Amino acid sequence: MYQYNAIDQKIVDERVAQYRDQVERRLAGELTEDQFRPLRLMNGLYLQRHAYMLRVAIPYGLLSSEQTRMLAHIARKYDKGFGHITTRQNIQYNWPKLAESPDILADLAKVQMHAIQTSGNCIRNISADHLAGVAGDEIEDPRPYCEILRQWSTFHPEFSYLPRKFKIAITGAIQDRAAVIVHDIGFRLVKNDEGVVGFQVIVGGGLGRTPILGATIREFLPKEHLLSYTEAILRVYNLHGNRENKYKARIKILVKSLGPDEFRRQVEEEWEHIKDSVLHLTEEEIARVSAFFVPPEYDAQAANHQEFLGKIDSNPQFARWFEQNVTEHKVPGYNIVAVSLKSPERPPGDITDEQLDVIADLADKYSFGRLRTTHEQNLILSDVPNEHLFALWSELHAQEMATPNIGKVTDIICCPGLDFCDLANAGSIGVSQAITDAFKDDLELQYDIGELKIKMSGCINSCGHHHVGHIGILGINKNDEEYYQIMLGGSAENDASLGKWLGPAISKDEIVGAIQKIVDYYRVEREDGERFLDFYRRVGRGPIKEVVYG
Numbered sequence: 332m333y334q335y336n337a338i339d340q341k342i343v344d345e346r347v348a349q350y351r352d353q354v355e356r357r358l359a360g361e362l363t364e365d366q367f368r369p370l371r372l373m374n375g376l377y378l379q380r381h382a383y384m385l386r387v388a389i390p391y392g393l394l395s396s397e398q399t400r401m402l403a404h405i406a407r408k409y410d411k412g413f414g415h416i417t418t419r420q421n422i423q424y425n426w427p428k429l430a431e432s433p434d435i436l437a438d439l440a441k442v443q444m445h446a447i448q449t450s451g452n453c454i455r456n457i458s459a460d461h462l463a464g465v466a467g468d469e470i471e472d473p474r475p476y477c478e479i480l481r482q483w484s485t486f487h488p489e490f491s492y493l494p495r496k497f498k499i500a501i502t503g504a505i506q507d508r509a510a511v512i513v514h515d516i517g518f519r520l521v522k523n524d525e526g527v528v529g530f531q532v533i534v535g536g537g538l539g540r541t542p543i544l545g546a547t548i549r550e551f552l553p554k555e556h557l558l559s560y561t562e563a564i565l566r567v568y569n570l571h572g573n574r575e576n577k578y579k580a581r582i583k584i585l586v587k588s589l590g591p592d593e594f595r596r597q598v599e600e601e602w603e604h605i606k607d608s609v610l611h612l613t614e615e616e617i618a619r620v621s622a623f624f625v626p627p628e629y630d631a632q633a634a635n636h637q638e639f640l641g642k643i644d645s646n647p648q649f650a651r652w653f654e655q656n657v658t659e660h661k662v663p664g665y666n667i668v669a670v671s672l673k674s675p676e677r678p679p680g681d682i683t684d685e686q687l688d689v690i691a692d693l694a695d696k697y698s699f700g701r702l703r704t705t706h707e708q709n710l711i712l713s714d715v716p717n718e719h720l721f722a723l724w725s726e727l728h729a730q731e732m733a734t735p736n737i738g739k740v741t742d743i744i745c746c747p748g749l750d751f752c753d754l755a756n757a758g759s760i761g762v763s764q765a766i767t768d769a770f771k772d773d774l775e776l777q778y779d780i781g782e783l784k785i786k787m788s789g790c791i792n793s794c795g796h797h798h799v800g801h802i803g804i805l806g807i808n809k810n811d812e813e814y815y816q817i818m819l820g821g822s823a824e825n826d827a828s829l830g831k832w833l834g835p836a837i838s839k840d841e842i843v844g845a846i847q848k849i850v851d852y853y854r855v856e857r858e859d860g861e862r863f864l865d866f867y868r869r870v871g872r873g874p875i876k877e878v879v880y881g
Contacts, residue, residue, distance in 0.1 A: 332393055332701065333478050333623045335443045342486075343440045346447060350374050351433035358430060373453075375446025376432055380753040385424045385432060386449040387439060391459035391477040391501075392420035392704040392711075396691040399702060401442045403687035409435050414687070416672060416680040418744060418796055419498070420458050420704040421449060425751050447485065452493045454484040454565075458500045460508045461705040464624060465713045467661045471520045471528050473503035475621040476557060479612065483558050490565050494572030495580035497565070498537075510706060510823035512536050512545045513799060515582045516564060521551065529553045534564060534594065535586030538793035542829050543583040546591035548598060554617065556602075559610040563602035567594065626662075627699040627714060633664025636718035649724050651774060652735040657720070664717050668698075670710040670727065671734040671742065675771045678760040679745040680708030689730050697723045708744055709737065739777045740785065740850065741767045744796060748789030748806060749813070755789035757806025757813035757839075763787055765843045780850060783863045786821070799823035801864045802846065803830045815842045819849075819875065820867045834876050845879050852878045 335343070350370070357367040371377075375386040387402070394402075402422060406414045409431050410424040417423055427435060439445055448455060457477045464472045480499060484490065490497070502509040503520040511517025517533035530552040536545025552560055564582075571589075573579040586594045643650045658667040670690060672680050682690075690710060694702045697719045698712040705711055715723055727733040736742045743766060746752065748759030766785065770777055786800030797803030803818035815837050818830030837845050850863075852875060857866045867875070 332395060333390075333620070340440070340443070343443075343445050343447070346374070346445065347433060347436045347440055350436060354429060354433050369451070371432075372450040373447070374432075374436065375449035376427075376429075377450060378753075379425070379751050380749075380755075381751065382426050383429055383432065384751065385427045385435060385446060386417070387422050387424070387444060387446050388449050388456045389421050389444075389704050390481050391457055391463065391474050392461050393474065394702050394704065395442075396694045396700040396702070398442045398444055399687055399691035399694065401438060401444065403684040403691070405435055405438060406684040406687065412685075413677075413681050413683045415678075415747065416682065416704050416708045416710070418706050418708060418746075418794065419456055420461070420706060421456055422704070423747075425747070450496075452495050452497075453491050454487065454493075454497045454499065457481050457484070458498070458509060458706070460502045460504050461703050461711055462508060462658070462667060462713070463503060464626065465660050465662075465665075465667055466504050466506075466508075467659055468505040469503050469661065470505065470522060471503045472621075472624055473501040473509075473518075473520060474624050475617065476518070476520075476554075477501050478620050478623070479557065479616070480561065483561075490569065493565070493569055494574045495577060495582075497568075497582070499561075505825075507824050507827075508706070510796075510799070512827045513538055513542075513796075513823050514545065516561065517545055518557075523551045527553075530557060532560065532564075534598075535583040535591070537581050537583040538796060538798045539581070540578055540791050541581075541584065542793070542798040543587060544827055544829065545583075546586060546594075548591060548595040555612045555614075556606055557612050559606045559608065559612075560598070560602055562605060562610055563598045566601050567597045571597075627701075629662050629665060629714070630716060633662075633716040633718070636664065636716065639717055639720045642721045646721075648728070648733075648735075649721060651778075652724055652728075652733050653720070655735040655739065655778075656733075656737045660714070662714075666715045666717065666720060668712040668715050668720075668723065669705070669737045670712065670732055671736055672709050673736055673742045673767070674731060674734045675741070675764070675767050676731065678747075678750075679743050679763050682710075686730065686732060689726070689732070693723060693726060707737075707742065709742075735774065736777060738782050738784070740770050740780050740783045741777060742784075743767065744784070744786040744800070746788050746790075746794035748787075752789060752794075754792060755806065756791075756808040757789050757815065759787050759789040759795060759806060762804070762806070762815065762839065762842055766846055769843050769847055780854065781862050783850070784822075785846070796823065797821075798829050799827070800830060801867070802849065804842070804846075807836055809836060813839045815839065817842075817845060817849075817879070819872060820864065822864060826864075831872055833872060834880050837879075848878050849875055 532549040533545040788795035799821040821830030
């Protein structure tokens with residue numbers, strides 16, 4: 332895990348002091364809201380429907396137990412006792428007071444955290460595969476390159492005021508778990524014909540009002556050119572991006588209007604001027620940053636501990652959890668454990684201060700003091716040895732944090748919607764919980780349904796990624812009433828696709844029933860072993876539309 336040096340710490344501490352002065356001037360009436368707005372946004376503070384919201388950066392989703400305890404402290408002292416994990420691997424607090432927001436940032440700085448560049452028209456938090464460094468299908472750990480890009484982009488003077496917000500994701504695995512194809516820039520670590528590892532470069536992806544899958548503009552980029560090529564992309568975007576219309580300001584619109592070939596040509600032309608500059612990434616620098624991400628000292632005898640297999644045979648609850656929430660680790664004898672934040676008792680992605688403290692303790696006891704946030708709004712304990720699996724489950728179960736539903740119908744991705752966000756047209760949390768209630772009591776039904784990713788947004792901005800859900804749900808306002816549109820067939824993985832609208836919007840009272848009809852039809856008509864996404868791609872929209880609308 333990257334550790335701040337004295338310069339890093341000074342930068343963050345000085346930003347806190349600057350922001351504290353800005354808040355004091357705003358509270359004293361020396362700054363208007365229009366003057367203060369860009370200043371607070373540069374520090375992750377939004378003004379939402381009922382209160383301010385603070386978004387805290389969790390670079391590439393990696394947390395230490397110490398940082399997690401600080402997040403618990405903030406939830407307890409400055410909020411209403413909970414935080415919300417986002418699809419960008421960050422955490423949001425929905426009830427901070429403006430006067431206390433500098434104190435929150437000061438507390439974060441004590442554990443090498445901040446809220447810089449979690450908002451505004453800048454390069455946002457760099458995200459990654461949440462299984463980075465431990466996945467069996469990994470070509471190379473992407474986290475060092477995430478960190479290199481993070482350091483390069485923070486306070487970059489040329490890219491602090493881009494035409495629009497800018498998001499970058501990196502995956503190092505064969506299976507894409509970072510949704511790189513729907514990012515402004517997506518990087519995939521790949522091997523060329525000579526076995527050398529570099530990057531495939533994908534540009535112009537994004538969701539929101541105009542969903543677009545990114546285009547590959549370079550099949551192979553040597554590692555040493557990561558920064559220079561990224562800078563060339565940003566320069567072309569910064570020069571030509573639409574600054575007059577925010578709905579046409581994202582790089583995806585520029586790439587679409589120019590065409591991928593012309594965009595590539597301009598990037599390559601710009602790159603020729605800077606590829607051999609100080610942006611050239613040396614092997615020494617890659618090695619320096621990579622040293623922060625060396626694996627922990629794994630026990631060579633861990634694979635010999637097989638007692639948990641007997642617990643699987645004798646304890647059905649543990650067996651279900653192991654089957655659904657535990658993934659094979661690249662090191663024999665270790666396991667990747669997903670902690671579901673999709674319990675029926677709380678909104679998707681929410682976690683209480685007590686639970687944050689518990690998960691920090693469990694990370695110390697069972698996973699080398701490290702945990703991760705995921706794009707699916709869950710948590711990961713990445714390095715749990717066989718001998719501790721049952722003890723970990725027992726403690727999670729006692730805290731009601733062992734919901735065995737990862738990837739299932741109740742593992743719903745959901746934005747805050749109308750409950751918090753002033754951009755929302757409809758509620759998300761209540762509908763997602765109603766869908767969960769319809770399936771929660773029958774685990775065997777959930778497992779029979781199999782992999783089914785429901786993603787829900789309360790407005791067209793797609794914070795819940797509804798365009799790439801196997802079932803996507805979009806809340807809309809129709810004559811001052813909440814209605815919901817259904818999309819089918821989306822995916823942000825290797826088989827990426829954008830969902831298609833099923834039909835007219837459905838009332839709030841009828842949306843759960845519509846989802847149940849879709850699921851029931853799938854269960855009756857599917858072929859053996861056919862997951863929902865493949866079923867939809869085989870039968871098409873027509874038969875399902877007939878089932879829902881009659």
